[in-house]
Each structure stands twice: as C-alpha cells, then as structure tokens.
Amino acid sequence: MSSTPDLAPIVAEVIVPVSTTSAFVGFTAQMGEWWDPMLSPEPPTFTGISIDPNGPVASVHGDEEYTWGRVMKWDPIGHYTQEFWLGHPADEATVLDVRFTDAPGGTLVRVVHSGWAEGSEEIREKYTRWGDLLDRYAAHVS
Template identity: 35%
Template sequence: MERPVELVAMENLFSHAAGSDVPEPVDNLDPVICTAVVPGPVARAFMGFTDHTHLWWPMENISVYGPGSYVEFEENLILETADDGRGATWGTIDEWQPPLSFHASWYPGSTAIWSTELRVAFRGVEDGTEVRVVHDGWEGAEDPAGTRAAWEKDWPEVLDRYVRFMGGASD
C-alpha cells in the first residue's frame, strides 16, 4: 500500500529536524554564584542595590546603551534608559521580598524569550550584609554557554562596584 502524498510531504517538511543542525542539549552549565559583603544592615544593602543602581552599575562596560544611560528598578521591571530616551528592559521581577531578596527573568540586550534566571539575596552577617547573586537558567539563553561565560566574568565587576558604592573595600 502506498503512503498518502500528504504524509510524504509532511515528512519532507520536517526532515531538517533530524539533521545535524539541532543544537546540543545544555547540560552541566552550573549557576554563576558571586557573593560580597557590604557594611550596614540588610535593609540599607537592599535599598542600595535596588534604589540606587544607577549610581554604581558599570554602564560603561555592562549595558545596552553605554555611558550616559540610566538603569533602575521600576515596578516589576529592571530598565535601562539611554540619554536620548531609548529604553531597554533588562529583566522582569517575578518575586520581590524586600529587604531579603528578589528574583527576575534576566535578559539585558535581548528579549524575554531568551531570558535567564537571576536571584539576589541579602542576609545579615557579622561585618554587615552578605549579598549573594545566583545567576542560572542558561538553557533559556540564545547562546547558553556564551551567556554564562560573559556573566561569570561580569558579575564580579558588578559586585565590586556595588561594594565600593556601599562604602566597602573592593577586591
């Protein structure tokens, strides 16, 4: 018995899916975890991170529009605004627990379709407040390994700038 023409056409239509163009699964991409201690209580550390980001974030190296742009937490979004008014959404906050933590879908320079997961937690320690950044969910990125490698390099710089802003000693 011959197969219907429609079925053969459908097999040909999707035959590329079985080829070598299928991306490899994202396995063994560990979270990027960075911690820093800033002087002062947890509430002050949280506020410095979320209310004053525009004063310490390294916009010259890690931004969509570069120096002169402005980053802020506004409602459930993390936004960058260029000096000419253009805007880019860096993330969508889906869990907000001040002053202890927040969680966001993170996609600066991309779209929510290609988001990763970012959790920042604050806890009191003897010398002030420990800030812990856990960046994960690399399978959501367009280039999982490349995105992870970039943030593994960038998060220490970001936290170092934050620590200096908060009055701590940088590494």
C-alpha cells in the first residue's frame, strides 16, 4: 500500500437494504445493469458486462466484448476481487476489492481500488468516482 496520496487506494462505501448475498449478486452478476455506459470503451453500443467467476470481466457491446479485468476471488458470502485494467494496459492492472458485510438496515458494500503504481496518477484520477457508481448500484438493488 502506497503512502503517496496520489497513489493511495480509492475507497467508497454504501449501505444497501438487501442481504449480503443479494448485494453480491447485484454487484457482480447484475453489474451491466447499473454500470454507467459512459465508463465503457464504446458507450453508444454498451449492452452489459460479462463476468466469469473463474476468468475474465468484459464490457459487452453487441457481439463484441472488451476484456478489462479478471476475477481473482468469487465468494458469494461476502467477497469479490478482480484485476482491473479498464482504461489502462492489462500489464498495469490494479485491484478492485469489494466486501459485503452485514450492517444495520442491510449490507455495507465497501470498494477498495488499489495497486496504483508510480506514474499512474493521471489514470488513477479517472477512477475517483466510485461513489457515483455505488449510487447507481444502490438504486439498482434497492
């Protein structure tokens, strides 16, 4: 973990009024339903997101898929982790770690986007809106 503020992990949280399992399914299997199409390789043709629990994560655009991640951990009881390279080269992948824990009124969903390397400050700046994405996610699962 970096101590440089420009490379620190990006953290966002939201509480959703559903069980941890429903929150996990909403975040993973239904990601394409709440993801902002503007954050895809070709917004006008975006039709969803494909996640293989044992492999790639990709934006779906009609018959085309653009891989931008790989699942590292798939635990429907409360933990999802993937390599993440949307908008930057796969060999410079970062890590998206999402935890789902019981909370008053539902489930706390905590996203930690880490693994930023020296020189990735400009790319990192594009990913500081996880809170906005979590708002879309929360509206979807609520």
